[in-house]
Amino acid sequence: MTGTAQAPLLRMRGVGKSFLGVPVLRDVDLQVRAGEVHALVGENGAGKSTLMKILAGVHRADAGTVELGGARVDFDHPVRAREAGVATVFQEFNLLPERTVAENVFLGREPRGRGLRAGVDARAMEEETGRLLEELGLTALSPRTPVRALSVAEQQIVEVVKAMAQSARIITMDEPTAALAGAEVELLYRLVRRLQERGTAVLYVSHRLQEIFDLSDRITVLKDGALAGTVDTGATGHAELIRMMVGRPVSAVFPPKAEGTRTGGARLEVSGGGNRWLDGIDLRVRAGEIVGLAGLQGSGRTEVAHALFGIDRFTRGELRIDGERVAVRSPRRAVRSGLALVSEDRKTQGLALHRSVLDNGRLVLDAVMPLRSRERARRLPGLFSSLELVARSPAQEVRFLSGGNQQKVVLAKWLAADPSVVVLDEPTRGIDVGAKHAVYTLVRRLAAEGAAIVLISSELPEVIGLADRVLVLRDGRIAGELPGGAAEESVMELAVGAGPARAGGEADR
Incomplete structure (x- = not known):
């Protein structure tokens, strides 16, 4: 010093x-x-x-x-x-x-x-x-x-x-x-x-x-x-x-669970999921529940998100959404099944930077449900408003927005498709504390409205502060489960544990 x-x-x-x-x-x-x-x-x-x-x-x-x-x-x-x-x-x-x-x-x-x-x-x-x-x-x-x-x-x-x-x-x-x-x-x-x-x-x-x-x-x-x-x-x-x-x-950084929020039936279920990166993934997320995925870099967190969304799909096991068995072989099929994926790199995977805010808001609708795109796009101004998006107008090019406002456009793009399961991969990467709070508030609201949320983050306080349960991955498998609010040391113990990671991880409740 x-x-x-x-x-x-x-x-x-x-x-x-x-x-x-x-x-x-x-x-x-x-x-x-x-x-x-x-x-x-x-x-x-x-x-x-x-x-x-x-x-x-x-x-x-x-x-x-x-x-x-x-x-x-x-x-x-x-x-x-x-x-x-x-x-x-x-x-x-x-x-x-x-x-x-x-x-x-x-x-x-x-x-x-x-x-x-x-x-x-x-x-x-x-x-x-x-x-x-x-x-x-x-x-x-x-x-x-x-x-x-x-x-x-x-x-x-x-x-x-x-x-x-x-x-x-x-x-x-x-x-x-x-x-x-x-x-x-x-x-x-x-x-x-x-x-x-x-x-x-x-x-x-x-x-x-x-x-x-x-x-x-x-x-x-x-x-x-x-x-x-x-x-x-x-x-x-x-x-x-x-x-x-x-x-x-700081007490306002992670907003509390909305009063009256209750978990319902399972919206997302994976049993024995596996592919070239993953093995024995058992994952169950209920309506109104936020489940965090934690682990070191390369532990399999993003690979789970990609498997759910059909980018590098599960080749083993069973996937159910709202009780119905589905075969998600592509992102298009994932969206039609009610899934949304907010990817970790918004600039290369989430946005068309030289297009307008409104055009970006319609990206998913135009690509996956073109016949209903115009009708569903009417929700976008309301979504932008609820997300407190700061932009000169819907015609402004996304590249001129701050990182936090770009992320809000990504979120609006997916919410316009009305998903039942939302997978968030590093949703606050590269945005400031104030913008993070807006994202956290949105996550809480989505859960309160009945969505099932899978939250992936490298920031342990974020996972611990928001999730109802935390699944810790290691070497492509689930090493264990912890309750929301668990100590960071407990998460790291599972993430770097000397013993072999075990399949599954969720308590049978």
């Missing part, structure tokens, strides 16, 4: 920014010390991205000042920011896949040889890249490897090494774990701590609160474009941070 008396490396004071006359940032202060991991958090639309882009030279502030190393700066272009030692690692990497690690690290500023070795000095690039990788403790990654052969986490490392090679004094990371699996997240943690040890400041932006508490020294919270406060991480709890971000206590 950094000392409190240390002078800030970065000081932003009274920063303001408007677009088309609409204020996005108002009088924001931010201080980051050398060697500090400083988290920047807030709901979507709070102003985090705009503040980062001002620091990176993408936007210029309308008001306020920025100082780096005690000297006032005014970046009018990203190149100026990089030259001053500010680097940004965005979610979308800026790498050339056909070139090597070293070539990407030195892209646009390749060292030149002399005399007979005039031209790009490949050896010098590789040696310096290797030195930087060694400094980070990452000697297994070769400077000569083409970027196309790297994992997402390794590509992220290349972006960081590129920043180090440019002598970056402060590196901003924007949602760095959004596309990473468990082991890759641990690699990123080690990388951030190495940067901290060498005196590099890290401005860390993430919606995942556990990462914020694991990594950061201090946290700055933005709300509605203004500074809500800066706190020491060690002296702050999850509840206080959420209250600062959304203006309501």
Whole structure:
């Protein structure tokens, strides 16, 4: 942890920014010390991205000042920011896949040889890249490897090494774990701590609160474009941070079960379900019930969702919906049987980003029930309203919405088909705390209206806080069942248990 008396490396004071006359940032202060991991958090639309882009030279502030190393700066272009030692690692990497690690690290500023070795000095690039990788403790990654052969986490490392090679004094990371699996997240943690040890400041932006508490020294919270406060991480709890971000206590994050909600008969039943990924899956979800699926990455959670929806269907066992045995051989058949699947990747699997909100709302209806699409689409304005969708109009292209509002469009798309069983795979991935609360409220409402809900999430508090029962998967089988509200330790014990996972898992009730 950094000392409190240390002078800030970065000081932003009274920063303001408007677009088309609409204020996005108002009088924001931010201080980051050398060697500090400083988290920047807030709901979507709070102003985090705009503040980062001002620091990176993408936007210029309308008001306020920025100082780096005690000297006032005014970046009018990203190149100026990089030259001053500010680097940004965005979610979308800026790498050339056909070139090597070293070539990407030195892209646009390749060292030149002399005399007979005039031209790009490949050896010098590789040696310096290797030195930087060694400094980070990452000697297994070769400077000569083409970027196309790297994992997402390794590509992220290349972006960081590129920043180090440019002598970056402060590196901003924007949602760095959004596309990473468990082991890759641990690699990123080690990388951030190495940067901290060498005196590099890290401005860390993430919606995942556990990462914020694991990594950061201090946290700055933005709300509605203004500074809500800066706190020491060690002296702050999850509840206080959420209250600062959304203006309501943590007790309101997971809404209670609606009064009068009762579970009815089984709407979804799987007996002995299996395929090339799964074996012995017994799953029973009643009307009005939320059943959570937990487990480590690769445990079989998403594979269960895909099997239910006919993407990689069950080849063994029996599937019943509302008591009727069905053979779900395709997603189209799944929808006609009353199933809905909110997939984990909304941008590539859930939305047509260049089409309007209304067009996206009709995607399922037009594809599966075209003769009834116009009639059922009349429900969409009401669904958008009940989901509190924020958009300029139904004609607005979905790509211009925030992540939380995009997810609401995905949900409306499925609800328009009036499903009896709703499978939610990572429904709150990449959305802020306020938008998460809206999704949680919707899940509770769907259950209260009699739907059967299957909830899959990597965030254990989410599964534990919403589900009536939690089934824990391991190696494609159900390792056990826990009641809603169970301790996280109990879930992890089943998820990583040394003994073999057993078939089934649901109590016979």
